[in-house]
Amino acid sequence: MKKFRSQMSIGIICVLLGFMISYQFKMISKQSAAADTNKNSPEIITENEQLKKSKDEMQKKIDELDAKTKDYEKAALGRDEQSGLIYKELEETRILTGGTEVEGEGMIIYITPKSNVFGSSPEDQLINDTDLVHIVNELNAADAEAISINDIRLTSRSGIRNAGNAIIINDERVSYNKRITIKAIGKKDILLSAISFPGAIPQLLSQTCDISMEKSNKVKILKYNKAYKFEFAKPIEKK
Amino acid sequence: MVAFVGLLIGVILGIVWNVDIPVKFSPYISVAIFACLDSVFGALRGSISHNFRADIFISGFFGNAALAVAMVYLGDKLGIPIYLAAVIVFGGRIFDNFAIIRRLLIDKTKSH
Secondary structure (H helix, E strand, O other): OHHHHHHHHHHHHHHHHHHHHHHHHHHHHHHHHHHHHHOOOHHHHHHHHHHHHHHHHHHHHHHHHHHHHHHHHHHHHOOOHHHHHHHHHHHHHHHHHOOOOEEEEEEEEEEEEOOOOOOOOOOOOOOOHHHHHHHHHHHHHOOOOEEEEOOEEOOOOOOEEEEOOEEEEOOEEEOOOOOEEEEEEOOHHHHHHHHHOOOOOOHHHHHHEEEEEEEEEEEEEOOOOOOOOOOOOOOOOOO | OHHHHHHHHHHHHHHHOOOOOOHHHHHHHHHHHHHHHHHHHHHHHHHHOOOOOHHHHHHHHHHHHHHHHHHHHHHHHHOOOOHHHHHHHHHHHHHHHHHHHHHHHHHHHHHO
């Protein structure tokens, strides 16, 4: 009787052990399957390629149309003095809204993430959205006239924030563990001294990244490619 | 024999039965499995050297598993991976037991 009972208990324990092992196996394989579906599938990659291609084509179309409007404006410019003044104002507004490519003296900041030898994963976020916001704010305070990050023009309505595994600026993605180039047009000495001032570049960023900067007499900043839409803001008519 | 039949029933049960254990308990189950494996190896060694006692086996099986799970929980709360201690100890003991089982089996076959 005693032997039977001990045999029974061993059997029950083995049932338990087998159940736990197979259940755990099932769980782990389920987890890894779930992780796989989240990874980039080839379909997404090809779709991405196609979208990139169509983006390039559309960009070409935009450039053509821009050239056309430039022609019309030039034609209007010759007519009289008034149209000349309007044209000048239009150009200034364009610079302000980022509607045209601009060039001039300024500075370039390179933020290069340090490759860390000691094991931390490549998915570590080395550059934060707030770091970029801080630097851009510093540049604006130093009277920068135009700023771009990785050739994405910053306008008065640009937001810089983390989303997913990238930093999103004007709906474009900037990888946070690759080199980021910030260009600014303005008086180069003032810009440089503002950025070199202690605290202008966040301390954490200077620990995780190599930051170099240079003055330049010819910085070129590309234009902002989207149309502004004002749905809510309406000008107030003064009586 | 009973052990193998039990193990088989358990495996089938685990595959077929869709019981919902929350995912966050997954590490606990892993460590508990390790503790149980240790007990099973201990039992195997005991049965080969003819000093197997069911009560010790059963109490060890549940006691080890409970202690290991408690360690994982404590480590989770304190922020130290204490479960590593459980894994190392149980792993070491499994190898020890296996070494003794090996020796006993080889001696047995030689003496025949």
